[in-house]
Amino acid sequence: MTSPPALLELRDVTVRFGGLVALDGVSFDVPQGRVTGVIGPNGAGKTTVFNVICGFVRPDEGRLRWRGEPLTRHRPHDLTRLGIARTLQGLGLFPGLTVVQNVMVGAERHARAGFLSALFALPRSDRDEAALRDRAMRLLTELGVAEVAGRFPGELPYGVQKRVALARALVAEPDLVLLDEPAAGLSAGEIDELAALIRGLRDEVSVVLVEHHMDLVMEVCDDVVVLDFGRLIARGSPDDVRDDPLVVAAYLGDEVDDSAADELTEGGTETHDQPSHGGGVGSEARRA
Ligand SMILES: Nc1ncnc2c1ncn2[C@@H]1O[C@H](COP(=O)(O)OP(=O)(O)OP(=O)(O)O)[C@@H](O)[C@H]1O
Numbered sequence: 001m002t003s004p005p006a007l008l009e010l011r012d013v014t015v016r017f018g019g020l021v022a023l024d025g026v027s028f029d030v031p032q033g034r035v036t037g038v039i040g041p042n043g044a045g046k047t048t049v050f051n052v053i054c055g056f057v058r059p060d061e062g063r064l065r066w067r068g069e070p071l072t073r074h075r076p077h078d079l080t081r082l083g084i085a086r087t088l089q090g091l092g093l094f095p096g097l098t099v100v101q102n103v104m105v106g107a108e109r110h111a112r113a114g115f116l117s118a119l120f121a122l123p124r125s126d127r128d129e130a131a132l133r134d135r136a137m138r139l140l141t142e143l144g145v146a147e148v149a150g151r152f153p154g155e156l157p158y159g160v161q162k163r164v165a166l167a168r169a170l171v172a173e174p175d176l177v178l179l180d181e182p183a184a185g186l187s188a189g190e191i192d193e194l195a196a197l198i199r200g201l202r203d204e205v206s207v208v209l210v211e212h213h214m215d216l217v218m219e220v221c222d223d224v225v226v227l228d229f230g231r232l233i234a235r236g237s238p239d240d241v242r243d244d245p246l247v248v249a250a251y252l253g254d255e256v257d258d259s260a261a262d263e264l265t266e267g268g269t270e271t272h273d274q275p276s277h278g279g280g281v282g283s284e285a286r287r288a
Pocket of ligand 1: 045
């Protein structure tokens with residue numbers, strides 16, 4: 001059985017910031033209908049991968065392909081047209097718009113009338129606006145936040161705002177949604193809810209999850225790509241990478257750095273034999 005073609009391909013992507021190599025020949029595929037996690041310790045290059053895919057950062061070397069076609073010189077404002085949506089760490093919700101209006105703003109790809117027409121419901125856009133509002137409300141319902149549709153983002157808990165931001169990313173019915181550290185700032189309970197939401201997305205949309213929170217990645221991802229110092233050190237299923245010695249070592253290094261600082265301040269002498277983000281020994285993960 002041949003596997004379906006990748007939705008997005010990164011090949012030999014290198015990004016330099018001055019003398020610093022943020023990504024060093026990184027290659028991986030984002031398959032259709034799956035959740036692909038991009039993980040790695042601090043400074044590994046996760047955000048740079050996200051920014052390269054979004055068109056915020058242009059690779060110095062290497063290339064991207066989207067649905068088999070070269071993706072060159074694309075800009076963030078091209079993403080919606082391509083069928084790619086993203087949520088950012090900063091939520092980017094408009095404080096002066098209600099929740100449902102915020103979600104509707106994400107729908108440029110489908111609305112025939114523009115943002116202002118949709119927003120102010122000019123007569124010629126009545127039908128579009130009604131359809132768009134319906135779709136926005138359906139998504140808010142699916143994400144469990146329909147009851148706050150008429151509220152303003154600033155009045156809502158952070159976890160609820162995150163759901164609104166996700167609804168806004170999904171309203172244009174993208175083929176791929178990029179989530180940048182969606183667990184940041186959420187409580188343990190909210191992260192569990194987020195995991196269920198992301199798993200539920202898989203049927204409708206492919207997902208790239210750039211995330212620090214290892215438990216979330218291990219729970220929801222079908223495929224995981226692990227970066228360290230800008231290099232791809234492992235990829236495979238969560239089980240494959242979890243126990244990969246290189247991954248364990250990368251995260252253990254992170255832990256040792258953090259704990260060394262703690263020990264200095266606390267005067268402790270304990271050694272740490274487990275990585276902070278979960279790990280063990282024995283691996284099937286493929287090497288870069
Ligand atoms: N605009 C920039 N200018 C200079 N250096 C940068 C820039 N953006 C990122 N870097 C550097 O590139 C490396 C990779 O950074 P990146 O933010 O992609 O890592 P990350 O894995 O997302 O880290 P974190 O988990 O800490 O957010 C780091 O050493 C970082 O300091």
